[in-house]
Amino acid sequence: MAAELIDSQTSATTAGPVVVALCGSRAAESVRQAEADLTLAGKIVLTPFMLPYLVPTPMGQTERDRVAALDRAKIATADEVVVVNPERYLTDSAIDEITFALRLRRPLSFTEPVIAMGLRSELFDAALSGSKTIEIRRLDPKRLTLRPGEVIRFHSGQRSLLARAKTLRRSPSATALISGLDPSTVVPGADRDEMVKILEEIYPGLFDAEVPVIAIEINVLGELPAESPFQPLPTGCSITWHPGPPPADIPVTGAAGWLVDPVDGRVLVQQRDSIDGGRRFTLPGGRGEPVDGDDPLATLVRESIEESQVEIDAASAVYLGCQIVTGHPDHPEPSAKACFVVPISLYEPIAPDVDDPAGRTYRRFMTSISDAARLLGRGCAGRHEASAALVAARALGICVDTPTSADFRDDGDTVPVMSRCLG
Numbered sequence: 001m002a003a004e005l006i007d008s009q010t011s012a013t014t015a016g017p018v019v020v021a022l023c024g025s026r027a028a029e030s031v032r033q034a035e036a037d038l039t040l041a042g043k044i045v046l047t048p049f050m051l052p053y054l055v056p057t058p059m060g061q062t063e064r065d066r067v068a069a070l071d072r073a074k075i076a077t078a079d080e081v082v083v084v085n086p087e088r089y090l091t092d093s094a095i096d097e098i099t100f101a102l103r104l105r106r107p108l109s110f111t112e113p114v115i116a117m118g119l120r121s122e123l124f125d126a127a128l129s130g131s132k133t134i135e136i137r138r139l140d141p142k143r144l145t146l147r148p149g150e151v152i153r154f155h156s157g158q159r160s161l162l163a164r165a166k167t168l169r170r171s172p173s174a175t176a177l178i179s180g181l182d183p184s185t186v187v188p189g190a191d192r193d194e195m196v197k198i199l200e201e202i203y204p205g206l207f208d209a210e211v212p213v214i215a216i217e218i219n220v221l222g223e224l225p226a227e228s229p230f231q232p233l234p235t236g237c238s239i240t241w242h243p244g245p246p247p248a249d250i251p252v253t254g255a256a257g258w259l260v261d262p263v264d265g266r267v268l269v270q271q272r273d274s275i276d277g278g279r280r281f282t283l284p285g286g287r288g289e290p291v292d293g294d295d296p297l298a299t300l301v302r303e304s305i306e307e308s309q310v311e312i313d314a315a316s317a318v319y320l321g322c323q324i325v326t327g328h329p330d331h332p333e334p335s336a337k338a339c340f341v342v343p344i345s346l347y348e349p350i351a352p353d354v355d356d357p358a359g360r361t362y363r364r365f366m367t368s369i370s371d372a373a374r375l376l377g378r379g380c381a382g383r384h385e386a387s388a389a390l391v392a393a394r395a396l397g398i399c400v401d402t403p404t405s406a407d408f409r410d411d412g413d414t415v416p417v418m419s420r421c422l423g
Contacts, residue, residue, distance in 0.1 A: 022045060108162075115152050117135070118154070133218060152165060171213055271408075317340045322339060344417055345417050
């Protein structure tokens, strides 16, 4: 690789592993599997107490209260919380732990994806305040599987909350369903006509045909932190950081980039919303294609345009090292992504990714390198990589230590960034 190599080994030694607290199910096999996956991903794992049969005498209420307090202390100690929910099952104590984690604003994710639903902003705030307690939806296959006691994620723009389904009422039509409902529990402050009007806006034609619907009574657990990644790595997948040239026995199959604005010192992080409503943050990049000629930097240039609609100054790129990916379900054999720091030279307005079958558009969140590492959620490996990125960006003379405040930058800029910087 022609780009300069930065030695990140010493710059990254002060970053410690992320501490994760597990909660939720006490099913030993599921908890141990989650512990193994997270440990292999480079994280310190705090597990709940699961072995009451080892206690010489039966546990009384005093002992149970002590264990519950210790489990909450583990959550308070941790940097993030992972809920073990095999088959989406959660106990009442798990719900209490989730509520506690949300109150502490801990990033939170689940080992099994929970059902996600969009919610209008005014109804989102009403649900969060507790004045909205029933949500009416068309009964599609996803909601047919919903059971009382399950957790649902409601999202509105950049905000998300978690709620527990208390009761479910299915009906062959919306007209039959709403006849026995208090409208204010669905749309606070509304009468029946106003509720019908809002439901028709959400689902055009809902009252013109026999469309099966469901009323979901909810208890709100709390709002998710804005930075919550919510989509963990696939089970069994891990990413480790390898400074320097890639290992000779591991193929380099792609590239990833810390794309830095040379004017404001912020790095670009993609916000990707999945089809099922989940959200995660990632660096621009991807797998190599024949047109790239086995050149990871060429891959990054192409992917930056296709995914994030930015042009980058490849001549100034600094090679950092490799992300070693192991156990990914799409390519289980170990592979490497070459990582670079590259200045951004031009922004185009965001647009759908040309290679994404669903035609999704990825937003550009601009933030500091250290905050980007937290959003990416890769623990110790991510912190080491971010430390190397900081060193490289400083070497390029970019003001990464005093970046502009974080926000989205989805608009275009026809004036090249480097020209603005020089001017």
